[in-house]
Amino acid sequence: MKSKILICFLLSLHLQSCFLISHKFKITNNYIKSNLAFYQGFKFSELKVDSLDSLGIPFTYERVRSVYLEIDNPNRKQSKKIYFYEPNSNYSWSNPQEFHLPILPIKMKMNSWYIIDGLVFWGNPTLSKFLYMDELGNCHSYTVPHISNW
Numbered sequence: 001m002k003s004k005i006l007i008c009f010l011l012s013l014h015l016q017s018c019f020l021i022s023h024k025f026k027i028t029n030n031y032i033k034s035n036l037a038f039y040q041g042f043k044f045s046e047l048k049v050d051s052l053d054s055l056g057i058p059f060t061y062e063r064v065r066s067v068y069l070e071i072d073n074p075n076r077k078q079s080k081k082i083y084f085y086e087p088n089s090n091y092s093w094s095n096p097q098e099f100h101l102p103i104l105p106i107k108m109k110m111n112s113w114y115i116i117d118g119l120v121f122w123g124n125p126t127l128s129k130f131l132y133m134d135e136l137g138n139c140h141s142y143t144v145p146h147i148s149n150w
Helices: 002-020
Strands: 025-027 031-034 042-052 058-071 081-083 091-094 112-121 124-133 139-143
Touching (some): 025 124
Antiparallel strands (some): 025 031, 031 081, 042 058, 042 112, 112 124, 124 139
């Protein structure tokens, strides 16, 4: 009986930890920061937006240009903060034409939309964030609704 209670307790503790250890992100016009380290890369794209949905988030859009953040050496320490326009230790940017770029080659412009794809969401790289640079140069981030069969 005690072993069943212990197993139930450990199982419930494990399930709670899955929800408590989710990634949280802060994005500015200079960096992206997570409460946990970036142990895998993500895709950063400049968008041409055709229409917005009722919440003001891009509904139809085209990717104008995309680059990937990559980890140079998975055995080295990963960072919780990735700078867009400063070199990051153990990380680099790449696209099909260029590799190992030290800084993000896409310069964010005012009144423009961007998207970051492949952010980790409870261990699964399915989270995306739209970014909008307003007329004052402030960065606003919007989470893409996560659609799941669960």
